Amino acid sequence: MHAPTTRWTTRIATVLRTTALSLLAAAAAASLGVGPAHAADGDVAWTVRTASNSYGASRSSYSYAVNPGGTIDDAMMVANRGPVPLNLAVYAADGFTTDAGQLDLFTKDRKSVAVGAWVQADQATVTIQPGKTAKVPFRISVPANATPGDHVGGILTSLTQPDQAEGINVDRRLGIRIKLRVGGELAPHLAVENLHVSYAGTANPFGKGDATVTYTIHNTGNTTLSSKQTVSVSGPFGWLRTGAGEVPAAPDLLPGESWPVTVPVHGVAPGVRLAATATLTPLLTDASGSVSPLPVVRSTTHGWAVPWTLVLLVVVLVAVIVGAVVLRRRNRVRRARREDARVEEAVKQALRAKETRTD
Template structure:
């Protein structure tokens, strides 16, 4: 049963699976491509995207084409997505515990053999539990051959209900490195962790700045790259250098995050920014040392002058 509304497919693809378009070829000696089935959801889709209510179900399919010269035997399964190191989306391997789309998608058969130059379609059914929480879920339908070669198509699901897109900044810290120049400026590092505390897949636009007492002597970090898309519950560690920070005894570090939500038309909607601050000491050690040296020299000079005979 097809849902009443389909969620627009996201053009970005799972790099970990080698997918490069509506049909994609596997790396290595094996040669096959995968594509979405042409059906009521539309032809030539980049990947699978659905909106479905709790307890709902739908049927779709994956088409596998053998471009090699020998018969091709592949496993077919579904898997949950997760964010790997470096922000890259990956899929859990076959046999791993699956709690989301990897558990809800059932291919009609667990494997398939495709003759050279031929194609085979494997239907699959997505069935949601009645008590599934609303929000965004990510996974994939995967084909796997010998040598753990995997090729698949991403599945993005939005479960109907209240969508709560939220990001938070945690463990915000500001550290300062001074300068040997008593009249110069130093550098600071602003480090923090972004957590997706909502139920929607989000990226974040970031702005980082430092300001002195009463909001003066502001130093801006400049352009900070957007985060990758974060799944609900994901965290992303950030460390941003800020140059030209004056040693004004105490500074305030401000991080502003603008959540970026991809809507059903595949456009990005910026949401209300979240701001978090932290403080750090920026003591002018070089200037203080220079003052100490000048003071010591002044005292020594004064004592020497008093000891000189009249």
């Protein structure tokens, strides 16, 4: 069985220092066009595309549904568009999602355990004369104990050339994605992990501040999934709810992969105790390329949003009021004491005056 998907080819430039044989830099680019993927640099130029056969013509990438223990035979077409002969290495590699949210392929020195280990080209190298095209057959042998679900990788061509000016070897790679859906029970699932909310208020005691919601999307299922996201924060009992606005969709995550998310939420009222909620709508792409939403995944956490400026203002006002009450009571006591002393003195004077008249 097979199912073509939208074109996806990958191009990677990996720079290795010749003296130390250590990695200096790597750059990648993905081609989503209809035509074959193309690599060019000066006099070096070649293209790769899928072969036309029983799996289809003008396919954009390799996509198969296969049972554990099954095999698939297919081919890649490599064309030399430059003026000099090309000697290209051919190998397969597992796929992964980069920090930029793009699908990339392992470099040759990194061990593959799935598609990159299951794909074997008929030849490890191919030599192509200028203007000629070579067919590179390959076989995919899926182990009998392969995990059901999606496995993504690619088949690559590679050209390593020295750069005398920089004193490095430049490894240019060009490949085509391979997506396998191994038969068995599909269990698509995303989880929201490490959900946290923090709050930053303003100097205005009656103003609103900003909240920052962070979490990790973890693909805990066995299928490739993307997701739509919404984030909101609210005060106690759901009062003063504030949404984060449009949150970018998460990229396609392969089974087992995680994606960190940071979402700012502006104009949040300091409700003392905040509730932050992250809601995901997982999106599953089937073999035909259609996308289906799955049941939402929702998680909530709590954090403090204390309006410290307002609290300080209230404390100052309370202190002023308490001070005024205490001062008023002290003044009242002092007046009462003065009045008692005046009365006592008047009584004493009256008694002395009476004693004087009696004598």
